[in-house]
Amino acid sequence: MSTIDPASSTGGQFAAATALAGAAGLATASQATPAGQPSSGKPSDGIHVDLSPAGRTLAASKPASGRNSDIDNSNLPDTAKNLLKRIRELREELARKQQELQAVASAQNLTADQKQVRLAALNQAMSSLSGAIASTTAALAKSMEKASPEQQMSAAALAMG
Known part of the structure; x- marks a missing residue:
């Protein structure tokens, strides 16, 4: 396991930024509560949403990667892009578990x-x-050790968003 020296110029900045991004994602995950429990008397396994036909058409027409277009359009290596997408997926799942x-x-x-x-x-x-987010964030930091300072800052910004 390698560690990043916080005193090093860009590596330390990236490590600090990604650590903050991981912590921010854990602290700011959605705090909204579901609209209510079903009236059927049996417990719900989650939230059920019915889309209108127009909503289904719109959802089908939007590519699944649309939410990650900022990552896809970045100048980062594919490994970093995949790790950033995984961090987002994990944060979304964590938010769902918090709602549950x-x-x-x-x-x-x-x-x-x-x-x-x-x-x-x-x-x-x-x-x-939370552990998976932390390890994925660490893998992202490690993958960006040899990247340019601009790429490191871009990855840190994407990890926060």
């Missing part, structure tokens, strides 16, 4: 034991996701 955690915590249709089991499972999943 809030929904379970406020669910009125679960017993205390059911809540405890589900909350423990969600906390474990969130811990795993």
Whole structure:
């Protein structure tokens, strides 16, 4: 395992920026709560959304990589691009788990034991996701050690966004 010397000029800046990006992603992940539990009386496994036909057409016409177009259009190596996309995926999954955690915590249709089991499972999943974000961010920092200062700053900015 290699470490980046914080005193080194660009490597230290990149490491600090990516560390902040990882921490910011964990701290600022969505805090919104779901609109409510279904009225069927059985617990929900997540949030269900029905799209209108126009919405389905729009969703089908937009490429899946559209949300990562800023990464795809950057001048970064493919390895860095893939790591940045993975960090985004992990953060999105962490935000979903946080929403699930809030929904379970406020669910009125679960017993205390059911809540405890589900909350423990969600906390474990969130811990795993946080670890994956940290290791992916470290891999990104390592992959950018020999990159130009401009590429390092670009990668750091993309990691924060």
